[in-house]
Amino acid sequence: MDEVVFEPLKAVHCSRCRAGPLRHHIRDGGRPRCLDCAGLGELVFLPRGDAALTRRARVRSSRHAVVVRYNRRRRRHERQGLLVEAAALAGARASCLADAAARARRRDRDRVRRTAEDVRFTAAFAGEIRRLFPGIPPERALAIAAHASLRGSGRVGRSAAGRALDPDTVAVAVRAAVRHTDTDYDALLVAGVPRFEARARLAARIDAVLDGWRAPVEPAA
Template sequence: MSLVVFESVKHIHCAECRRGPIRHVVREAGVPRCLDCADLGHLVYLPRGDAALTRRAREASSLSAVVVRLHKRRRYERRGLLVEDAALARAERACLADAEARARRRERDRLRRAAEDTRFTAAFAAEIRRLFPGCPADRAQAIAAHASLRGSGRVGRTAAGRALDEQAVSMAVRAAVRHLDTEYDALLMAGIPRFAARTRLAPRIDAILGGWRTGTAAAEPETGPGRA
């Protein structure tokens, strides 16, 4: 069980030595005490943020305490750790010693993710070309790259998109046509509601997509609303 020290946001004074205000508070028998009076004054503060350093410092320190602060949602969040100075120094040396190895591992992971992204983007573009054989190859590649960008939250990164679901791929193509081949963005900037703009442009978008599906040039539709 870890010792817990509270990070105070109020002006609190130690109940024993009357010193204050104190930032780190130890509560004993319901009263606040400073670190010195709680026999923790020799410990140094290590803010959270470096998981490896925190783990090693805790393991090397014979005495440690978790520092928490009361969040506005009435729950405590972890702020850092109090550890022995010598333990922190040993942990820092250990982290420096394997920093190069960790950097190489991060680079390997980066290259692996980049290769995975390249393969997935190519597969997404190939699926676009299968569903829309009239879509130019460079356009399919650009749509796939945009839709599948890692961390973007776009349709290509959803579960359906990752599975190359036909509807998800079609949504990505439709969105690209909407933004790049029509005045949709200009309509939004002019204050036209999104769904009204989509309805207005749906026939043109359907014509372009229809031409891409059949491999023929898109023609303006005769009549009828569609889905933009």
């Protein structure tokens, strides 16, 4: 069982050597003893908050003690940290720093990988748009693809069907882009027109744009 060290709420002095006021002490027969008199003077305090550091320091330290403080409102002692050997704490910190560096490198690799995946997916999405709508300007297809396929956006391009380049889903993304970019749909919503009514008003205009893009571009003479 762990040794328990107390963090006092008021000034406390050692009952043996009279040192104090004490930051930490043990209780021996109900009387406070400083850490030196208790044989714990070589230990250093590690505050709570870093679970990995605490776990590693505890494993490395041949002696350790739990530090608690009384919470008057809750009427109970609550853990404040751990007393461990200085060498154990230094070794634990070194291990955590090494792990942090490894995690940072892994995050960087993952970021590069995701960026490359996003570039490839956006290009594929734009290619499917151009296949379905051969008359669409290439730069417009790329802009629609980049918007619809933005990672973490929740947009249609990031749905399972969108990632699979389902033609119907790709067409939905193009229709939405036309609705927002080529019509006054957003202005109608701001003016208080219900969403479905605004879409019904603009359906013919949107269909005209899409029909024009479905027709292949005639090569220049």
